Amino acid sequence: MSNVRTIASKAGVSIATVSRSLNNHPNVDPATRQRVFEAAASVGYSKANSVRHGVSTVIALAYPGDVVRADYGGFESAMLAGILRGVNEHRFDVCVLSLRRDLAPGESYARLLDRKKIAGVILRVFEDNRDIAEQLAGTGLPSIVVADRYEAPDVNYICCESRVDSRRAVQHLIDLGHRRIALGVHAVRDTDHMDRRNGYEDALRENGLALDPTLMHEIVASPEGGAGLITRLMSSSEPPTAIYFTDPMATIGALRRCLELSIRVPQDLSIIGFDDSDTRRHTYPSFTAVVQDAEMLGFEAARWLTRRLSNPGETALQSMQVVRQTRLEINQTTGRPPAEPCRVLPDGTRVQLNGVQVMQGK
Amino acid sequence: MSNVRTIASKAGVSIATVSRSLNNHPNVDPATRQRVFEAAASVGYSKANSVRHGVSTVIALAYPGDVVRADYGGFESAMLAGILRGVNEHRFDVCVLSLRRDLAPGESYARLLDRKKIAGVILRVFEDNRDIAEQLAGTGLPSIVVADRYEAPDVNYICCESRVDSRRAVQHLIDLGHRRIALGVHAVRDTDHMDRRNGYEDALRENGLALDPTLMHEIVASPEGGAGLITRLMSSSEPPTAIYFTDPMATIGALRRCLELSIRVPQDLSIIGFDDSDTRRHTYPSFTAVVQDAEMLGFEAARWLTRRLSNPGETALQSMQVVRQTRLEINQTTGRPPAEPCRVLPDGTRVQLNGVQVMQGK
């Protein structure tokens, strides 16, 4: 139906120029390329679906810029594992892409992906790049966002709702008797992380507790970020008795720092963390956590996408907007608040709240 | 030079049959397909390098069977991160493949990869699948194995030598005064893991210490494997005073179990682990480790492969056989052996070696 000849006559150029334009070759006049892009878009041209040239069975896992370090909290690697499992049903392959790296000037994301003969795309976009998902939604290229959600009805996504369980996690702390509950949230402003901050605030508000800005901290999502917050908060004049960390790596670092400073968890300090896979079971103590299953998110995204590509007509598969629930798992890092709040200086010195030093840390 | 028409006349069939054969379509006589495969091989046909059809800029990260869980000890994910960095120089893309899933009967691995328009391949093969690397080496498809090494001169690889540092690690324990040193090695029989076992044995032999089979254990490379070995060894009648674990996840589990059983590290037990990335810095205490940089292995493999593909003539890039060294990093989990060897039952009960119970664990 639509091919390079159609585009050529529509744009008033030769097929050679169409091919060069679509493949981002040098030595094409930018204005000409633009005309070709417009003509291609107007006839809904797709190379990946070109009947006479082998239909593509490759989907992409696409990041806006640099690919996120795969060991970043375990989320990316668990999700990738799920994706690789999810494509088996229809025997698709997975290509990992950085969208920005190869985007030519004036080229749309849909055109870029089609140039690489990508049949569908799993998007991993963050706050600044939500527009990528919206741009792709209008095109003929099926796409789905993992771990973020959208108002727009034509953006497909699968994500986890963590607000309810974040509220329950903090409620759990309040039920145990905690009143000074801190928050260590990392500075990514997607729905996923706003959920966690909102859940924390919900619980405090519902229990008539004030939101104390000195207890709410944005940290980097790393062991160092979590450890640093422990040091800072626990040495402050009014330390919290519990902390909710919204990231697994930060939780690991926090627990480690507590061991270093001889802060007993949960006797001196209760900690609730966040987990994307099995991390909570590998620390000591095993941490109480809001758990989301990143492997499942990747699996379901990949399975839906490949099913949709394999059954283009199937109306039931046209759109996918799924919100799964996290779950709260109580483990060993939460307990009653200490009778006497615990303050520990960065060198491990334990201080009573009246200022008397009671014990030298290791 | 070589195209489907060449193959067709060589095999005495039509170009349609050649295309069908090479693309694994049904309704081709197996004998005909075989003839086509042979003709294609004899003229060195490659679809990925077909001049008139767009040269492929996709390399594969290929696993023999199921793709290894990406969070497996952090090795796979760190390596993948390195690969993704390594392909940027020449703007290649990375496709993750399971070779077995799509291999058609009678099809060679080279043919499979060419069918998927893969220009080059990074192989992650284990003991049973070393022949895959050797099969691919003979073909025109550039390939490189990560983290294993080969005698054959035409197999490219990049790996880490860990025997020397494993020996040094155990020597370090011996220098500290340890004599009963256990080994927890996981049951993968590639050069990589034989190195670690051999290094352990080297050090014992050089110091005139007997190899004690009750101290050498094959475990699964997981936190559970490491934890289980701690429980088993420390409750035995003659517990070791030090253990060398050859896997990061096992080391994590071992350290956790020590904290659970109140086994003080290193006062009661010294532990040396293995690390592929930054794991050693995220445990408490930070563990002394033989360290290999999985990210670097992936990076160098991908950079070499993409450079070779971009400069086909360059003789300096024709082959790559690189052995990097691990390094031994002394951290907090190694120290003098205890004056009184420490025996701890699975329930945490601490027992003197004459059998008297001295302390109840938590």
Add this chain to the structure above:
DNA sequence: CTGATAAATTGAAACTGTTCCATCTGTTCC
């Protein structure tokens, strides 16, 4: 300002790989 030269841009045609459709062959079922 002019002509020479180089560089950028473009189209026609050649070329490559895939699929449609018709044909041929052997088998099965009445």
Add this chain to the structure above:
DNA sequence: GGAACAGATGGAACAGTTTCAATTTATCAG
């Protein structure tokens, strides 16, 4: 024995890419 059918194959049409030569545009010395 003949109709119906499925498997296998080739010819031809087709889609997309690149080569090569022609054309246009830019640059610059005199």
